[in-house]
Amino acid sequence: MLKSTLLFPISILAMLLAIEFGLELRHYLKGYTPLFFAPFVNAKQAYNQENTPASTKTRGPTPDFPFESPIQRGKKSEDELRIWVASASHAIVGADPGSRFPDLLCDQISLSHNPPCSVLNNSKIGIDLNYSIDNIQRLAHHYQPDVIVLYQMSIDIIQMSHHSMANDNNEQHNNTQTQSHSIIDLSPIQKLIEHTSAYGHLREYVSGSIAIQAPLLDQLPSKEIEQYRAKLLRFIEATRNAGATPVLTTFAPSHQIKNQDDMPYYTKLTLMRYQQTLSVKGWLNTIKTLNQTIHEISKEQSVDLIDIEQSMSGQAHNYLDFVHFNIEGHRAAAKVMATGLKNIVAANNTRKAS
Amino acid sequence: MVFNSLEFALFLPIVYLIYSSIYRCESLRDIFLLIASYIFYMSWYWQYAGLIALSTLVDYAIGKKMHNSECPRRRKLLIIISLTFNLGLLAVFKYFNFFADLSRQSLSWFGIDIPPIYHQLLLPVGISFYTFQTLSYTLDIYRRELKPEKNLTKFAVFVAFFPQLVAGPIVRAKDFLPQINSVPPPTYNNLNKGLTLVFIGLFKKIVIADLLAFLAIDSIFNNPNEYSSWDLLMGLYAYAFQIYCDFSGYSDIAIGVALMLGFHLPINFNRPYIAQSPSDFWRRWHISLSTWLRDYLYISLGGNRGKKWHTSRNLILTMLLGGLWHGAATNFILWGAYHGLLLMIFKPFSTTSTSYQTRYLRIALMFHLSLFGWLLFRVTDMQNFIDFISGVSKLTSGTQLGELFYLILAGTILWHFLPAEKTREQISNTLQSLPTPIKAGTYAGLLLAFIGLSLMEPSFIYFQF
Numbered sequence: 046m047l048k049s050t051l052l053f054p055i056s057i058l059a060m061l062l063a064i065e066f067g068l069e070l071r072h073y074l075k076g077y078t079p080l081f082f083a084p085f086v087n088a089k090q091a092y093n094q095e096n097t098p099a100s101t102k103t104r105g106p107t108p109d110f111p112f113e114s115p116i117q118r119g120k121k122s123e124d125e126l127r128i129w130v131a132s133a134s135h136a137i138v139g140a141d142p143g144s145r146f147p148d149l150l151c152d153q154i155s156l157s158h159n160p161p162c163s164v165l166n167n168s169k170i171g172i173d174l175n176y177s178i179d180n181i182q183r184l185a186h187h188y189q190p191d192v193i194v195l196y197q198m199s200i201d202i203i204q205m206s207h208h209s210m211a212n213d214n215n216e217q218h219n220n221t222q223t224q225s226h227s228i229i230d231l232s233p234i235q236k237l238i239e240h241t242s243a244y245g246h247l248r249e250y251v252s253g254s255i256a257i258q259a260p261l262l263d264q265l266p267s268k269e270i271e272q273y274r275a276k277l278l279r280f281i282e283a284t285r286n287a288g289a290t291p292v293l294t295t296f297a298p299s300h301q302i303k304n305q306d307d308m309p310y311y312t313k314l315t316l317m318r319y320q321q322t323l324s325v326k327g328w329l330n331t332i333k334t335l336n337q338t339i340h341e342i343s344k345e346q347s348v349d350l351i352d353i354e355q356s357m358s359g360q361a362h363n364y365l366d367f368v369h370f371n372i373e374g375h376r377a378a379a380k381v382m383a384t385g386l387k388n389i390v391a392a393n394n395t396r397k398a399s
Numbered sequence: 400m401v402f403n404s405l406e407f408a409l410f411l412p413i414v415y416l417i418y419s420s421i422y423r424c425e426s427l428r429d430i431f432l433l434i435a436s437y438i439f440y441m442s443w444y445w446q447y448a449g450l451i452a453l454s455t456l457v458d459y460a461i462g463k464k465m466h467n468s469e470c471p472r473r474r475k476l477l478i479i480i481s482l483t484f485n486l487g488l489l490a491v492f493k494y495f496n497f498f499a500d501l502s503r504q505s506l507s508w509f510g511i512d513i514p515p516i517y518h519q520l521l522l523p524v525g526i527s528f529y530t531f532q533t534l535s536y537t538l539d540i541y542r543r544e545l546k547p548e549k550n551l552t553k554f555a556v557f558v559a560f561f562p563q564l565v566a567g568p569i570v571r572a573k574d575f576l577p578q579i580n581s582v583p584p585p586t587y588n589n590l591n592k593g594l595t596l597v598f599i600g601l602f603k604k605i606v607i608a609d610l611l612a613f614l615a616i617d618s619i620f621n622n623p624n625e626y627s628s629w630d631l632l633m634g635l636y637a638y639a640f641q642i643y644c645d646f647s648g649y650s651d652i653a654i655g656v657a658l659m660l661g662f663h664l665p666i667n668f669n670r671p672y673i674a675q676s677p678s679d680f681w682r683r684w685h686i687s688l689s690t691w692l693r694d695y696l697y698i699s700l701g702g703n704r705g706k707k708w709h710t711s712r713n714l715i716l717t718m719l720l721g722g723l724w725h726g727a728a729t730n731f732i733l734w735g736a737y738h739g740l741l742l743m744i745f746k747p748f749s750t751t752s753t754s755y756q757t758r759y760l761r762i763a764l765m766f767h768l769s770l771f772g773w774l775l776f777r778v779t780d781m782q783n784f785i786d787f788i789s790g791v792s793k794l795t796s797g798t799q800l801g802e803l804f805y806l807i808l809a810g811t812i813l814w815h816f817l818p819a820e821k822t823r824e825q826i827s828n829t830l831q832s833l834p835t836p837i838k839a840g841t842y843a844g845l846l847l848a849f850i851g852l853s854l855m856e857p858s859f860i861y862f863q864f
Contacts, residue, residue, distance in 0.1 A: 056839030231405055251851025258801035260618040
């Protein structure tokens with residue numbers, strides 16, 4: 046009896062594993078590193094790294110140089126302009142190393158003026174503003190950047206939307222305990238499941254396509270915006286404490302509110318994959334409000350601002366999805382930021398001279 | 400842990416595998432079921448496991464003493480102790496703050512101001528269910544309809560049996576204790592039927608109830624002023640099916656899980672919206688609660704044995720308390736009173752009709768009468784109710800609701816109302832009789848769909864009771 050009863054659930058498990066393997070194979074052939082294949086890919090990379098002498102490595106991140114940039118060896122020279130880019134996936138996804146906007150900044154800056162220039166791209170997929178601030182506090186004194194540019198918002202917006210939804214749920218279940226607590230910590234298993242290709246597909250195509258039809262929020266609550274404001278002030282303080290000039294940038298979404306209906310269905314799905322609290326309009330409204338907040342803080346705190354939104358917002362041909370640049374987008378972003386940074390550096394030098 | 404969670408997905412196969420291996424050894428089996436049930440309960444708030452253990456010990460002891468006593472006064476005293484203890488638990492954890500606040504407000508109307516007296520105790524999950532379950536045990540012993548269970552472990556399993564512990568169905572000792580004593584085997588047939596029921600329950604809960612809530616209901620009831628009259632009505636129709644599918648889905652899962660282990664729980668829902676009268680409705684909705692209220696409250700109050708006004712009083716009181724059972728809030732009491740009123744008004748008429756035309760008219764009427772009750776049940780406060788009613792009365796048209804919402808609602812309504820018993824049975828039988836690889840593929844696909852849809856994460860409605 047036990048054999049026949051075991052056969053059925055084992056068959057279900059086998060089916061699920063087969064589906065997952067099929068999806069992962071598809072991802073691997075497209076150049077990604079999915080879950081089952083990760084150990085092999087990581088082992089290959091580790092082998093390559095071990096067999097590559099440290100002196101021949103030209104690009105981080107490495108244990109000694111935690112940046113997605115060409116490795117800076119030796120001390121920083123006196124007239125060198127060192128730019129620290131604090132971002133998330135925007136500064137990594139969508140182009141090969143060397144073609145991303147932080148890598149292109151120095152070339153753009155050098156076109157009309159020629160200071161020695163280096164970039165420290167302190168960006169990583171999935172990090173938020175708090176993580177960036179922690180890195181500045183830990184590392185900036187050692188690497189001595191002149192300017193720290195903040196370019197990231199989407200993870201923070203996603204976190205704010207999750208936080209807002211969690212608050213709503215908690216209010217509904219205030220006096221009851223419908224939230225159960227695992228006796229055993231299952232978070233490693235939960236994380237493993239969330240890294241599977243099947244989960245990603247389900248999140249995007251199933252829950253995402255349903256979320257599009259739901260009456261989602263058209264704006265985040267103001268208390269979430271206030272929390273973001275507080276984080277920006279922390280960033281400014283951390284940067285100034287590190288002896289660098291903080292530079293804020295506005296966020297440029299792929300579409301504007303007036304042409305939101307032009308957003309392709311797949312792009313909407315990827316937006317819903319990451320958060321299911323804000324509608325497309327809500328996402329764009331929230332960005333607008335956050336950009337207004339950035340403008341206000343820039344004036345209040347006398348912080349330099351590069352208005353990328355003005356130059357790039359709504360140019361869908363520069364984007365892979367609702368936030369990430371493609372190669373053309375990286376080039377365009379690099380030009381806009383380089384122009385802004387040149388003006389900031391020139392103004393700083395004028396102030397120093399006077 | 401809720402049924403549609405990772406924890407339960409890991410918990411159930413482990414429990415099933417171990418149980419299948421040890422069920423022949425009765426004492427080991429009972430201890431294992433008890434431990435598994437307590438682990439299940441402690442996943443909510445482990446401290447309250449002591450409460451359910453205390454309730455078990457008290458009623459076990461009272462049951463034994465009552466059975467062994469021939470003195471009517473002593474027996475009466477013991478049953479009063481059991482009632483006081485169990486209802487006292489409910490009073491303290493569930494109703495204290497509500498009645499304290501009500502009293503304070505009432506006194507303030509007379510100019511007497513007293514400081515607020517509240518406690519911060521969390522409401523133990525399932526307390527309304529397991530207290531009623533243990534009460535049915537002591538009351539049946541008092542009425543000499545049942546002999547007490549001698550084995551404490553078996554009695555503890557009856558109280559804490561995990562599939563039905565936190566949200567029913569409320570089982571009677573006379574139905575369930577014999578099953579615990581007879582060691583039902585977990586056969587392949589039961590596993591098959593049980594799993595099918597579990598998947599049907601998950602489908603009702605995740606695909607219908609949760610989606611309807613996510614796509615429209617929550618937003619409509621939270622912001623009724625932003626919707627047209629049509630959308631408000633659609634939201635109300637949808638809520639009727641959300642609460643039905645949520646609760647009956649949970650019951651299906653509970654019954655399915657119990658069946659996998661070889662135990663038979665009573666059905667709790669029987670297509671309630673095809674009821675032709677209020678009494679017919681209560682024979683189909685939350686059957687385990689309505690029969691409990693009938694047997695232990697309505698009949699104890701005198702039932703329909705006295706004058707007409709006695710019967711009316713008993714009906715209203717029973718339903719009022721039935722409403723209060725659902726929660727310490729005015730809207731639940733009003734909902735209960737409303738149904739009591741309906742029962743009273745419709746009592747003189749026959750409960751069902753054989754005539755084709757009148758049957759469907761009665762079904763339509765009863766459905767819409769129950770809809771008004773659900774409105775009382777769902778609103779958060781009086782203002783919410785007023786906003787909803789005034790929104791509907793404006794008779795504005797236009798809809799903000801998407802096609803998926805209408806598809807799910809229309810499909811659910813058709814499935815519920817169409818006389819398709821044979822089709823329903825056929826689908827269930829077909830699922831069970833598929834060859835193992837195809838069945839596994841079907842269930843794997845359904846599981847993935849459920850996971851995808853669960854990523855919106857609302858909880859079971861009846862857990863808050």
